[in-house]
Amino acid sequence: MVTQGQILVDDKIADVRPARRSWRHMRLWRYPDLVVGGVFFAVVVLVVVLAPLLSPYNPATQNPSDQFAPMSLQHLMGTDDFGRDIFSRILYGGRPILTIGVTSIVLAMVVGLIVGVLGGYYRGWIDHALMALMDLLFSFPFVLLAILVVTALGPGLVNAIIAISVASIAIFARLARSIVISLRGMPYVEAAIAAGMGSGRILWRHILPNLLGPLIVMATANLAMAIGYASALNFLGLGVQPPTPDWGVMVSDGKQFIYSALQVPFFPGLAITLTVVSLNFLGDGLQALLDPAGRRGTG
Amino acid sequence: MPTEVVARLIRLPVVLWAAATLTFLVLHIIPGDAASVIAAQGTTPQQIALLRHQWGLDQPLHSQYLQFLGRLIHGDLGASFASGSPTIGLLAQRVPATVELAVCALIISAILGILGGVVSAANRGRPLDYLSRLLSVTAFSIPWFWLALMLIAIFSVKLGWLPASGRQDLRIQETSVTNFLILDSIVTHNWPAFWDGLRHLVLPAAALGLASAGFVARITRASMLDTLREEFIKTARGKGLRERLIILRHALRPALIPVITLLGVQFGSLLGGAVIVETVFSWPGVGTLLLSSIYQRDYAVVQAAVIFVAGVYVVVNTLTDVLYAYVDPRLRHA
Numbered sequence: 001m002v003t004q005g006q007i008l009v010d011d012k013i014a015d016v017r018p019a020r021r022s023w024r025h026m027r028l029w030r031y032p033d034l035v036v037g038g039v040f041f042a043v044v045v046l047v048v049v050l051a052p053l054l055s056p057y058n059p060a061t062q063n064p065s066d067q068f069a070p071m072s073l074q075h076l077m078g079t080d081d082f083g084r085d086i087f088s089r090i091l092y093g094g095r096p097i098l099t100i101g102v103t104s105i106v107l108a109m110v111v112g113l114i115v116g117v118l119g120g121y122y123r124g125w126i127d128h129a130l131m132a133l134m135d136l137l138f139s140f141p142f143v144l145l146a147i148l149v150v151t152a153l154g155p156g157l158v159n160a161i162i163a164i165s166v167a168s169i170a171i172f173a174r175l176a177r178s179i180v181i182s183l184r185g186m187p188y189v190e191a192a193i194a195a196g197m198g199s200g201r202i203l204w205r206h207i208l209p210n211l212l213g214p215l216i217v218m219a220t221a222n223l224a225m226a227i228g229y230a231s232a233l234n235f236l237g238l239g240v241q242p243p244t245p246d247w248g249v250m251v252s253d254g255k256q257f258i259y260s261a262l263q264v265p266f267f268p269g270l271a272i273t274l275t276v277v278s279l280n281f282l283g284d285g286l287q288a289l290l291d292p293a294g295r296r297g298t299g
Numbered sequence: 300m301p302t303e304v305v306a307r308l309i310r311l312p313v314v315l316w317a318a319a320t321l322t323f324l325v326l327h328i329i330p331g332d333a334a335s336v337i338a339a340q341g342t343t344p345q346q347i348a349l350l351r352h353q354w355g356l357d358q359p360l361h362s363q364y365l366q367f368l369g370r371l372i373h374g375d376l377g378a379s380f381a382s383g384s385p386t387i388g389l390l391a392q393r394v395p396a397t398v399e400l401a402v403c404a405l406i407i408s409a410i411l412g413i414l415g416g417v418v419s420a421a422n423r424g425r426p427l428d429y430l431s432r433l434l435s436v437t438a439f440s441i442p443w444f445w446l447a448l449m450l451i452a453i454f455s456v457k458l459g460w461l462p463a464s465g466r467q468d469l470r471i472q473e474t475s476v477t478n479f480l481i482l483d484s485i486v487t488h489n490w491p492a493f494w495d496g497l498r499h500l501v502l503p504a505a506a507l508g509l510a511s512a513g514f515v516a517r518i519t520r521a522s523m524l525d526t527l528r529e530e531f532i533k534t535a536r537g538k539g540l541r542e543r544l545i546i547l548r549h550a551l552r553p554a555l556i557p558v559i560t561l562l563g564v565q566f567g568s569l570l571g572g573a574v575i576v577e578t579v580f581s582w583p584g585v586g587t588l589l590l591s592s593i594y595q596r597d598y599a600v601v602q603a604a605v606i607f608v609a610g611v612y613v614v615v616n617t618l619t620d621v622l623y624a625y626v627d628p629r630l631r632h633a
Contacts, residue, residue: 139318139613140605141571148605151593152325228442232575235444236590251445255579258452266452269445276440284436 034285040278048094057085059092059245068261078263080254086263089245090271096157096234096246097272101227104165109219111165112172113211119173120180121203130173137170146229150238160239164226175218176211183207213290220283224276231272247272304624311617318609323367326602327360354380354599376603381595386603389588394607395478396466397577397584400507401569403500407508408515408569409562415512416519416558417551421542423524431516438513443572447506447579454502461502464581468495503580507572511565518561519554526554556623563619567612574608 047054056076063083071078077086115134119127137145149163183189183206192202233239234248242249247268254265351357355366370377376386412435419431455463462468466480481500484493526532527550535545577586585604592600 135314136317136321139314139616140609141568141612143568143571143574144605144608144612147574147589147593148322148325148601151598151601152328224440228440231442232444235442236575236578238593248442251442251448255448258448259456262452265445265448269442269448272445273437273441276442277437280436280440 031285031288033281034289037278037281037283037285041275041282044094044275044278045098047091048098051088051091051095055088055091057088059084059089060243061085068257068264071263077267078261080250080264081257081261086250086267089250090247090267092245093247093250093268094271094275096240096244097227097230097248097275100157100160100164100230100239101223104161104163104168104230105219105223105226107161107165108168108222109172109215112169112174113176113215115169115173116176116178117180117203117207117211120177121184121199121207127177131177134170134173137167140167142167142225142229143232146233147236147238150233155238155241157240160230160233163233164229167229168222168226171222172215172218175214179211179214180207183210217283217287217290220279220286224279224283227272227279228276304621307617307620311613314613314617315610318613319371319606320364322602322605322609323364326598326605327363371606376606377599379592379597380599381592381597386600389600390585390603390607392478393583393585393588395480396582397570397573397586399479399481399500400503400573400577400582400584401566403504404507404511404569404573405562405566407504408511408565411508411512412515413519413555413558415516417523419516419520420523420527432520435513435516435520438516439510440513441510443506443510443575444579446509447503447576450502450506451579462499463502466496466499466583467492468499503576503582506576506579507569510572511569515558515561515565519558522557523550523554526550529553560619560623563615563622567615570608570612 061084063079066079066083067081069075069079069083075085075087077090080086080089115130119130140148145167146160146163149166150159153159153162189202189206192206230239231246231248231251234246235252237249237252240246240249242253250268251265251272254261254268257264348357355363358366367377374387376390378385379389415431415435419428419435422428422431451463454461480496481493484490484496532545532550535549536542540549573584574586574589576582577584578590581587585608589601589604589608592598592604
């Protein structure tokens, strides 16, 4: 008895579903980018999350008599213009940027996924309307769109999240849409439609699992970009505000001291660089693993 | 002309209009009033109301929008809240500086990027490849503003070779013809001004260009590797040609096709990056204009600057697509 989701093939009842990849045979050591980037980024996240435990000083404690102390055992990275320990501020300083980055990418991914799937699956006027909207977002350079949104909404962490999220939606939408369109033409999907499978089930069982790989790769690459731009917004004073310890804000505060105390702007910028580099390596590794067809495009 | 290209060109005004409209809408949802925000302390409510009326902010949104569109068609982007001068004039003053910076950065990124990508692809799998790839990923991972600061720290502060800010030394006499200082100095044979302008241009252009170079290197490498897998390369090897000749004369040209389009797109994103880099170097371009008007809440200038940059971005992208359609013979008869 043929039920929904099955078809008759040579008198045998077969399940209409693509072969599932076995996750156990992934041989992670074949992907050095993935391992190095992944481990490094995990360390960064861990350190930032565990900042209260690891931090030798309170990042806000000022000590005006101890301004610009050189690097020493007491102050691993020296102190800044208020006598605050730089190392402690570095540990706490990753939090706003990581929060902004991760939240905005998750939001952009969810919204972009919905937009892309709706447009790619149902086509027609929905597709035209949604893609016109995405093209509109694409007509601005990323930085400009983010700055525009933040200007309208005002500075702050939440608004920075909204700004970067809005600027990133179109990338995910376009990717999701192109994958959905190509999947929709696949024989097993057409077979499922012919067998009477409902749209919802088709989307859930056939389309979505195939979106996962490229989306994860894109999310990682865009997370790197989002963290970079979040730090830029904070540097410009359009995101998180001083005295909140944040890597971008710290570079901005420190830029007047490149002549006298280079350590103040140097370390936070280094932290941003290392985080973004590790994420980019992670993304490269993930692409090699999950999406060798390179459907994520030129990024 | 291929229909695809014609379609893109026809769509161009529509996209420009849409971008301008979006900018207008976003900036007009600001709660609170631009007038009361800008007005200095001690202004009376009557004076604030007068300002509001002067800037047309007391009218309903749709009539403000229609006025905005009307002015836009005539090339008028409004007047600054702070100074009252036309924003078009302010932009015109600043644009050459930004364009000079962006073009220079693009040249740097093209040269370094293509070089790096070709070296990487030619030495695939060997240490030089890994080094090159590490460098290029690091290059586009470094935050622009930090790279700018570090370049200043090294070349300006420590070594004293290059100036840390501005476009030119105040002591240099320069007659400004177009405000493209480098071009002007060549045209007027003002060599001290030429070298001075170049010295000021190096660090900001490098800060912008290095990051972009990393990205260009990546794409060039991928494109070269793809091209090297093609049949005609096998033929060349079968003929016994030396590897270097194959790479430089046979593979490079077709491999560069996607890179050219990338450079066109990169110019657009360099405009965005210029906004950040300009602040670090106090470079008198559109970026510093945009940011200072944001800090001063001069939303008229913000709106004008955003529309302008977005407009340039759209035009450059469209031209790049058109160029691509012509350069790649396979697409010419699409």
